[in-house]
């Protein structure tokens with residue numbers, strides 16, 4: 001069967017503060033139903049690429065100065081984030097960004113703010129989030145600021161799920177987490193992908209884990225895609241092994 005492209009980033013340039021050219025012509029595709037990984041070291045431009053798609057660059061004085069971003073055939077560059085959410089695209093930012101003074105459950109419910117399909121549907125999805133993240137059910141009345149880093153990452157993904165997204169842009173989910181928790185979170189991402197049909201564009205420095213869970217990968221270096229391919233091929237590529245997987 002032919003794979004449908006959901007998101008297409010065509011040759012984008014991003015400039016910060018009018019002068020700093022950070023993305024130098026990045027192109028990538030996200031297939032419907034897939035997990036696409038955006039890999040590369042610190043400062044390669046992964047977060048910038050995600051923020052360009054979800055139009056979150058303005059607050060950082062960044063701007064897309066060239067290229068196009070197309071979602072299901074529509075040009076989406078410049079749409080406001082609420083409009084993006086309505087189209088089914090939501091970003092989970094690096095660093096979790098929970099509302100620390102709200103409970104876990106209140107945090108999850110904030111994800112449903114753009115929905116108009118009624119309380120019953122929202123309640124059913126909250127229940128669904130708790131089946132994917134049993135720990136969040138246990139902690140549902142805890143203040144989010146007092147939960148662990150892993151739990152806060154789960155809250156951030158769970159909150160995104162409450163918007164009923166078609167595509168989640170997930171920035172560095174492994175950041176600061178112990179290996180076992182990274183496995184747990186990637187395992188849940190995989191089930192959300194397989195069972196709920198959510199497509200993912202995942203920015204990750206942890207190449208090893210990302211290439212085990214993703215279907216396709218792009219490697220960024222200094223604002224350019226230097227390599228791309230099916231994850232299984234990238235895992236076996238000698239350059240990827242040497243420079244990104246820490247074994248030669």
Ligand code: ATP
Nearest residue numbers: 016020022041042043044045046047048049060061
């Ligand atoms: P990291 O994992 O460290 O977030 P990354 O691959 O996501 O890395 P970006 O955060 O996209 O990289 O950063 C790419 C480059 O853009 C870096 O050189 C960074 O210093 C620069 N940069 C990021 N944000 C800004 C900003 N607001 N103003 C100026 N330069 C910025």
